[in-house]
Amino acid sequence: MQGKTIIITGASAGIGEELAVTLASRGANLVLAARGEEALAQVKRRCEQSGGRAIAVGTDVTDLEACRRLVERAVEAFGGVDILINNAGISMWVRFEEVTDLSLFDRVMRVNYLGSVYCTHYALPHIKARKGLLVAISSLTGKTGVPTRSGYAASKHAMQGFFDSLRIELLGTGVDVLVVSPGFVATDIRARALGPDGQPLLESKRDEDRDTMDVDTCVAWITRAMENREREVVMTARAKVSMFLKLVAPGLVDRIVLRTLREKGS
Ligand SMILES: NC(=O)c1ccc[n+]([C@@H]2O[C@H](COP(=O)([O-])OP(=O)(O)OC[C@H]3O[C@@H](n4cnc5c(N)ncnc54)[C@H](OP(=O)(O)O)[C@@H]3O)[C@@H](O)[C@H]2O)c1
Numbered sequence: 001m002q003g004k005t006i007i008i009t010g011a012s013a014g015i016g017e018e019l020a021v022t023l024a025s026r027g028a029n030l031v032l033a034a035r036g037e038e039a040l041a042q043v044k045r046r047c048e049q050s051g052g053r054a055i056a057v058g059t060d061v062t063d064l065e066a067c068r069r070l071v072e073r074a075v076e077a078f079g080g081v082d083i084l085i086n087n088a089g090i091s092m093w094v095r096f097e098e099v100t101d102l103s104l105f106d107r108v109m110r111v112n113y114l115g116s117v118y119c120t121h122y123a124l125p126h127i128k129a130r131k132g133l134l135v136a137i138s139s140l141t142g143k144t145g146v147p148t149r150s151g152y153a154a155s156k157h158a159m160q161g162f163f164d165s166l167r168i169e170l171l172g173t174g175v176d177v178l179v180v181s182p183g184f185v186a187t188d189i190r191a192r193a194l195g196p197d198g199q200p201l202l203e204s205k206r207d208e209d210r211d212t213m214d215v216d217t218c219v220a221w222i223t224r225a226m227e228n229r230e231r232e233v234v235m236t237a238r239a240k241v242s243m244f245l246k247l248v249a250p251g252l253v254d255r256i257v258l259r260t261l262r263e264k265g266s
Contacts, residue, residue, distance in 0.1 A: 024052025
């Protein structure tokens with residue numbers, strides 16, 4: 001990662017923040033993007049204290065022009081782009097029949113899916129020039145349906161399909177595509193998740209002390225996969241087994257998902 005220029009969206013909190021600080025400690029130049037500029041400025045300071053160079057670029061990834069500016073600022077500051085990490089994301093927590101504001105589906109799709117498409121569009125020519133890496137922080141919900149997360153799962157399935165397709169288009173160009181699928185990670189994403197009326201819930205509905213991966217472990221998985229230029233990271237052995245089972249007994253996987261969520265109070 002030494003000397004590489006890395007754009008991270010959703011870098012103001014959670015996985016994106018810790019990923020930024022870890023990559024900075026390995027000598028990367030960080031381009032930090034999110035809407036919350038105060039939080040971003042703090043992450044920038046943490047990156048610099050860790051030994052990397054960093055700039056903060058206030059960005060709403062649902063805004064095409066803002067994504068263009070983000071990449072432009074990265075190139076101005078560091079002369080190019082090696083890696084784009086599409087990490088910005090929002091979640092939801094409501095059964096479909098209980099949704100009263102359908103616009104929550106638009107918002108989840110625009111941030112998680114279209115935000116990744118927009119940033120990738122502008123960054124790709126620069127990443128190609130450096131035979132770099134595209135990273136998509138998806139989710140296990142990108143692999144299988146999950147109750148109360150229908151729109152979120154749809155957005156993560158969309159990300160998976162987009163990046164799987166792009167990987168094939170980029171064969172032979174030297175650009176690699178990594179799709180990361182974490183399970184439950186200890187961040188505030190479930191407190192920020194949208195509820196029935198499209199407003200954030202403000203507190204998580206699950207017991208966050210149970211079966212939750214700490215952020216540092218998640219970041220270690222991601223950085224290892226980036227260094228090895230892997231194509232996929234599916235976090236947890238149980239999820240890997242479920243992916244195989246889904247091919248032969250999809251109904252069984254549905255029941256496992258339901259039981260897992262109930263066990264975890266999710
Ligand atoms: N935590 C988990 O259990 C888990 C599991 C599987 C997958 N993931 C995925 O991992 C990624 C990071 O999640 P996290 O848990 O770290 O979430 P988080 O702590 O809630 O952080 C989300 C980040 O995304 C940014 N963001 C949200 N909307 C944005 C927008 N419109 N434009 C730009 N940035 C935006 C937020 O900053 P601003 O609000 O300031 O913009 C924040 O920096 C997401 O894609 C999520 O789906 C998380």
